[in-house]
Amino acid sequence: MLFATPIILVAMDRLDTLEAQSIYILREAYAKFDQLGLLWSLGKDSNVMVWLAKKAFFGHIPFPLLFCDTGKKFPEMYEFQKKFTAEWDIKLIVEECPPIEEIDPTLPPASRSAARKTEALKRLIKKKNFQSVIAGIRRDEEGTRAKERVFSPRGTDAEWNFKQQPPEFWDQYKTDFPAGTHIRVHPILAWTELDIWRYIKREHIPVVPLYFSNKGKRYRSLGDHDITFPVSSSASNVDEIISELESTKIAERSGRAMDHESENAFERLRTDGYM
Amino acid sequence: MRARMLLNDFEPTVICKASKMAPTSGNNPSPSINLVIAGHVDHGKSTLIGRLLHDTNSLAEGKMAAVKAMSERRGMPLEYAFLLDALQAERDQGITIDTTQVLFNSEKRSYLIIDAPGHKEFLKNMISGAAQADAGVIVIDVEEGIQEQSRRHCYLLRLLGLKELIIVVNKMDLIEYSQRIFDHLKKHIIEYLSEIDLVCKAVVPISARDGQGLIDLSEKMPWYTGASFMDTLDQLPEANSTNHLPARLPVQDVYKFDDRRIIAGRIESGTLKIGDELLFTPSNKRAAIESFEAWNATSQKTKAIAGESVGIILNEEIFIERGHIASLSTDAPIETNVFRGKVFWIGNKPIIAGDRLKIKIGTAEHTSEVQSIENKIDLSSLEAIDADLLEKNDIGEVVFRTKSTVALDSFEKNHRIGRFVLIDEYETVGGGIVSMQGYADQRGLYDVTSKNIMAVSSRVDINAREAYNGHKGGIIWLTGLSGAGKSTIAMEAEHQLFSKGYQVNVLDGDNIRFGLSADLGFSPEDRTENIRRIGEVAKLFAEAGILVITAFISPYKQDRDRIRAIAGDIFHEVFIEADIEICENRDPKGLYVKARNGEISDFTGISAPYEKPRNPELIIDTGDQGIGESTTKLLSYIDEKFSI
Numbered sequence: 042m043l044f045a046t047p048i049i050l051v052a053m054d055r056l057d058t059l060e061a062q063s064i065y066i067l068r069e070a071y072a073k074f075d076q077l078g079l080l081w082s083l084g085k086d087s088n089v090m091v092w093l094a095k096k097a098f099f100g101h102i103p104f105p106l107l108f109c110d111t112g113k114k115f116p117e118m119y120e121f122q123k124k125f126t127a128e129w130d131i132k133l134i135v136e137e138c139p140p141i142e143e144i145d146p147t148l149p150p151a152s153r154s155a156a157r158k159t160e161a162l163k164r165l166i167k168k169k170n171f172q173s174v175i176a177g178i179r180r181d182e183e184g185t186r187a188k189e190r191v192f193s194p195r196g197t198d199a200e201w202n203f204k205q206q207p208p209e210f211w212d213q214y215k216t217d218f219p220a221g222t223h224i225r226v227h228p229i230l231a232w233t234e235l236d237i238w239r240y241i242k243r244e245h246i247p248v249v250p251l252y253f254s255n256k257g258k259r260y261r262s263l264g265d266h267d268i269t270f271p272v273s274s275s276a277s278n279v280d281e282i283i284s285e286l287e288s289t290k291i292a293e294r295s296g297r298a299m300d301h302e303s304e305n306a307f308e309r310l311r312t313d314g315y316m
Numbered sequence: 317m318r319a320r321m322l323l324n325d326f327e328p329t330v331i332c333k334a335s336k337m338a339p340t341s342g343n344n345p346s347p348s349i350n351l352v353i354a355g356h357v358d359h360g361k362s363t364l365i366g367r368l369l370h371d372t373n374s375l376a377e378g379k380m381a382a383v384k385a386m387s388e389r390r391g392m393p394l395e396y397a398f399l400l401d402a403l404q405a406e407r408d409q410g411i412t413i414d415t416t417q418v419l420f421n422s423e424k425r426s427y428l429i430i431d432a433p434g435h436k437e438f439l440k441n442m443i444s445g446a447a448q449a450d451a452g453v454i455v456i457d458v459e460e461g462i463q464e465q466s467r468r469h470c471y472l473l474r475l476l477g478l479k480e481l482i483i484v485v486n487k488m489d490l491i492e493y494s495q496r497i498f499d500h501l502k503k504h505i506i507e508y509l510s511e512i513d514l515v516c517k518a519v520v521p522i523s524a525r526d527g528q529g530l531i532d533l534s535e536k537m538p539w540y541t542g543a544s545f546m547d548t549l550d551q552l553p554e555a556n557s558t559n560h561l562p563a564r565l566p567v568q569d570v571y572k573f574d575d576r577r578i579i580a581g582r583i584e585s586g587t588l589k590i591g592d593e594l595l596f597t598p599s600n601k602r603a604a605i606e607s608f609e610a611w612n613a614t615s616q617k618t619k620a621i622a623g624e625s626v627g628i629i630l631n632e633e634i635f636i637e638r639g640h641i642a643s644l645s646t647d648a649p650i651e652t653n654v655f656r657g658k659v660f661w662i663g664n665k666p667i668i669a670g671d672r673l674k675i676k677i678g679t680a681e682h683t684s685e686v687q688s689i690e691n692k693i694d695l696s697s698l699e700a701i702d703a704d705l706l707e708k709n710d711i712g713e714v715v716f717r718t719k720s721t722v723a724l725d726s727f728e729k730n731h732r733i734g735r736f737v738l739i740d741e742y743e744t745v746g747g748g749i750v751s752m753q754g755y756a757d758q759r760g761l762y763d764v765t766s767k768n769i770m771a772v773s774s775r776v777d778i779n780a781r782e783a784y785n786g787h788k789g790g791i792i793w794l795t796g797l798s799g800a801g802k803s804t805i806a807m808e809a810e811h812q813l814f815s816k817g818y819q820v821n822v823l824d825g826d827n828i829r830f831g832l833s834a835d836l837g838f839s840p841e842d843r844t845e846n847i848r849r850i851g852e853v854a855k856l857f858a859e860a861g862i863l864v865i866t867a868f869i870s871p872y873k874q875d876r877d878r879i880r881a882i883a884g885d886i887f888h889e890v891f892i893e894a895d896i897e898i899c900e901n902r903d904p905k906g907l908y909v910k911a912r913n914g915e916i917s918d919f920t921g922i923s924a925p926y927e928k929p930r931n932p933e934l935i936i937d938t939g940d941q942g943i944g945e946s947t948t949k950l951l952s953y954i955d956e957k958f959s960i
């Protein structure tokens with residue numbers, strides 16, 4: 042042969058880069074922690090995470106998915122869960138959230154309601170002895186999440202000590218920690234809402250239909266039906282959502298009541314162990 | 317109540333077009349530039365970013381109103397920094413505690429802007445942000461000028477690999493936009509940067525708070541001939557890919573979820589394709605890439621580039637584990653158990669020689685000991701000054717010795733594999749970049765130049781030999797000045813050991829120099845080769861179950877280190893210590909006299925260096941004790957380590 046075939050390098054685009062990084066993080070978590078679970082809230086972000094886990098582990102997710110059931114999710118979400126638990130071959134652990142009466146009454150109402158989830162998660166972590174829980178939070182959602190580490194240590198009561206976050210650089214994550222504490226792993230911290238939808242489009246990832254416009258409204262962020270509100274939108278498919286997001290000025294979590302109850306309501310929730 | 321109000325905010329939905337938003341590039345936006353904004357505390361970093369987001373209409377609806385309310389509640393004028401300082405504690409104290417990241421689109425491209433805290437207390441957080449940067453901006457308050465953290469941040473950014481910086485001179489409003497004061501400061505800035513080998517891309521005068529010079533040029537500074545801050549950013553080159561560097565794939569894991577055995581990892585640099593022969597360091601096993609595996613892929617992948625997280629199946633089942641680095645066999649990483657690092661120390665306790673730290677490089681973790689602190693950088697004079705320790709936030713050079721062989725690159729050659737993180741128990745206490753200056757790649761010692769030879773494995777195993785001899789085999793490597801007593805102690809120990817039934821043999825300078833190394837002189841290269849030969853011979857004896865005692869000056873640390881690397885645990889370094897004056901007084905062979913008279917050149921201690929062992933297994937001080945005592949000390953060590 043006279044000429045060797047030249048290798049043509051196709052540069053990685055933003056989604057390729059994010060995907061590769063998230064897979065790297067998931068594999069790091071799995072390599073380091075035996076007792077590991079992934080929070081599957083059934084929202085778009087956690088579906089993307091499940092998808093990334095399928096990719097990271099070549100179709101076999103080697104740890105359970107966790108679902109903290111408030112009993113107040115939309116019916117469409119429970120249906121979705123049933124369908125894809127089977128289709129994606131998922132090992133699911135469901136933890137019932139404690140009733141509102143068991144939650145700190147000094148919290149503002151929506152926060153108090155959201156804190157049920159934190160409580161369920163704490164109980165689950167204790168029960169199963171989890172060293173690490175993977176959560177699908179993103180920096181662009183909210184200011185305190187923007188300050189997060191990829192591997193974020195939590196105290197014995199799952200609390201976040203944001204004033205003493207460990208240094209984290211060169212993708213060397215915190216994997217040494219005292220017994221009784223745990224690490225929250227955030228594989229999609231660097232993704233934006235737009236990235237999530239572009240990736241959903243590229244990969245054809247299924248999502249709960251509540252994200253699509255129905256009678257002029259759609260949900261941008263899905264939580265409990267009593268503390269999550271739809272936005273006005275005519276976007277009825279993934280492409281339309283993408284073009285809506287390319288120009289919107291409305292914050293993604295504006296429909297989440299607990300974020301806005303006071304200046305630091307959400308920070309308080311998170312300091313106590315909320316995602 | 318507030319919740320209700322905010323809900324009303326987005327009804328009906330207003331979709332407004334941002335004025336200076338990036339052109340949305342279809343479904344494939346290219347990766348953004350990671351840009352860190354650093355500098356001394358309070359010089360206006362967060363304000364700069366906040367104001368930039370505001371002036372480019374990049375903020376979500378309601379965000380400015382919220383910040384206005386927060387400022388009013390604290391009785392202060394509108395504080396743009398609150399857009400970034402999301403923690404209540406940060407706003408209450410008016411200081412950034414932790415780093416944050418925001419995606420920002422200019423007309424030209426997108427940026428991941430990293431806000432770094434400037435307070436000394438939070439340097440670890442500054443590094444957490446800055447370590448991801450492709451480009452950097454240092455903000456300097458025009459009234460305060462270059463301060464301690466301005467210097468430290470510049471130096472750190474250089475160490476982290478940046479070659480050029482943009483400098484922003486902020487708070488020009490406080491000096492009535494005076495050109496004279498600006499020019500004066502600019503001169504100092506450029507000088508400082510050039511001293512640490514940083515190119516100053518631009519010095520841009522602005523007022524972050526008042527939005528002057530940020531997006532457009534400011535009318536208040538007609539004398540300024542450069543570009544606005546944002547235009548300066550847009551002139552930054554694209555971030556470099558690492559595709560052109562040698563291929564490096566640190567093994568993250570080996571999966572066997574089904575009948576495939578998949579090697580998983582991220583390609584840190586270079587490219588790989590099917591058929592490439594991979595060499596795994598430090599195991600030195602080889603196998604070729606048979607396929608790239610993927611879930612739900614549309615087509616079979618045949619090659620992969622830097623940054624990809626891949627899964628590989630090899631054509632042969634060789635032993636591989638997390639931490640190994642795969643490379644092409646033609647361009648492998650360095651193998652060593654000793655290296656020098658330029659370290660930034662962020663631990664609360666200082667680092668000193670003898671500290672045991674965990675080192676993370678790629679996906680590998682190694683136990684290591686700090687062999688020495690070489691120096692510390694004085695950030696004002698930029699001099700490397702002698703130091704025994706590095707305190708929190710210090711930068712300096714440290715030599716590390718690892719227990720087992722490490723695969724790495726020098727930072728200069730490949731920054732992705734040439735950097736490491738230091739862990740002390742649960743805490744990350746520092747990081748650094750690798751320099752191999754003064755240390756040799758030890759790979760050559762395992763690599764065999766001639767290809768058609770095969771190692772033959774013996775049918776007598778080592779345990780059987782030990783049981784037969786009644787003791788373990790090994791190397792007692794005596795090192796020290798001429799006249800320190802190496803040969804005398806060696807001969808005496810051999811005699812006594814032999815009478816106790818030991819299989820023992822002494823290799824001494826003269827019997828080797830007349831035979832095995834008859835072709836060598838005393839130049840540094842020849843000395844190195846001499847020691848290499850002796851090391852190999854000693855290893856052969858030791859493997860045959862014999863206790864070998866060597867008695868050579870072996871002045872170079874790196875030569876001794878290499879033997880340790882070849883021989884591993886069976887190598888015991890014993891420092892026969894005696895001051896040069898004592899040795900010169902003893903002068904049993906009259907050599908010191910000749911050396912002093914210039915009749916012998918390259919004489920160790922006089923005209924050639926002797927490098928003391930830093931962590932020998934045993935030190936025998938012959939300065940103030942007799943041969944009897946010294947030998948006894950050696951024998952009790954041997955008894956302890958070699959009896960079975």
Ligand SMILES: Nc1nc2c(ncn2[C@@H]2O[C@H](COP(=O)(O)OP(=O)(O)OP(=O)(O)O)[C@@H](O)[C@H]2O)c(=O)[nH]1
Pocket residue numbers: 355356357358359360361362363364395396397410411412413432433434435455486487488489490522523524525526
């Ligand atoms: N007069 C004047 N004040 C400014 C300007 N830029 C920032 N400031 C003020 O300087 C103070 C510090 O600003 P920050 O943006 O918080 O400083 P920083 O560099 O982010 O500080 P750390 O993150 O804590 O290191 C605030 O009170 C700002 O309002 C400016 O251009 N002119």
Ligand SMILES: [Mg+2]
Pocket residue numbers: 361362363397411412431432433434
């Ligand atoms: Mg700041």
